[in-house]
Amino acid sequence: MIRCLVLDDEQHAVDLLVSYIKRVPFLELAYSSTDPLEALAFLNTADVDLIFSDIEMPELSGLEFTKALRGKHHVVFTTAYSKFAMEGFEHDVLDFLLKPIIFPRFLKSAQKAMTLMSGLDKPKGEEERKDYFFVKTEQKGKLIKINFDEIDYVEGMRNYVGxxxxxxxxxxxxxxxxxxxxxxxxxxxxxHNSYIIRISRIQMIEGNVVRLKNVNGAIPIGITYKNAFMDRIK
Incomplete structure (x- = not known):
């Protein structure tokens, strides 16, 4: 069971997400609030797995609220403004829900959380998932360690990947x-058939290309991948 906290400065938005949580068998409501400071106080005293937080709030924004969590919880941002999507993903949030939020889209986000947490909640003694991997190079016997958080993007080439x-x-x-x-x-x-990118590196999307932070040039968006890609960042 995934214990959830809902935070939004508008009560009707809180009520909607609470009603959605009650419809999903593997979600459980732990707490809901319109006050981010009250939510932080609750998080200091109780176990919560997943937080649904609005971004635009008067006393403390969702971005500031997330920074205060220090990466201790999985977060799904909710907002009426799509312009916040890129900034939200920079905080490595689990998902981004654009208002008005419909139940099928909420369920997709919940299933994403379930998949992620199922991989993280391993039995004691089982090896934790590594945050790196090793790759072979053309130089015989040479392996290079790649940390996930260092990757900007990946490009498929003729006989190897870059x-x-x-x-x-x-x-x-x-x-x-x-x-x-x-x-x-x-x-x-x-x-694209030849490109995989890190979501938190996205800086701008222009038509059929995406630009990444600290990367010269643009990455093409393939026609067959565009809809799924746009769904991920909406």
Whole structure:
């Protein structure tokens, strides 16, 4: 069971999400509030797994509220303004719900949380999921460690994949399908047959290209990937 907290400065928005939570068998309402300071106080005394938080609030914004959590909880942002989506993903939030929120979209977000937490809540003694992997290179016997949080994007090439991390290119002897299976897809999204990008690096979307922070040039968005990509960031 996933224990949830709902935070929004508008009571009708809180009531809607509370009603949605009650309809999902694996979700449980732990607390709801229109006051972010009260919500923070509650979080200091109780266990909560998932937080649905509005971004635009008068006393403390959702972004400021999330910073105060220090990464201790999974967060889904809710807002009426799509312009906040990119900034929200910079905080590595689980999802972003654009108001008015319909139940099917809410359920999709809840299922994403369930999938992620099922992978994290392993039995004691079982090895935790690694935040890195090793890749083979053309140099015989050489393996390079790749940390997930260093990756900007991945490009599929003829005989290998190019992993761009912090401005450095690592050429790995593997194909895109194998690499995609290693990446935590809550943090990455495939936008083209030849490109996978890190969501938190997105700076701007212009037509059929996406621009990433600290990356020169633009990444193309494939026609067959565009709808799924846009759904991820809405």
């Amino acid at each position: 992993i761009y991390k912090n401005g450095e290119l690592v050429q790995a002897l593997m194909n895109m399908k194998d690499l995609e299976s290693l990446l935590p897809m809550a943090q990455f999204v495939r936008v």
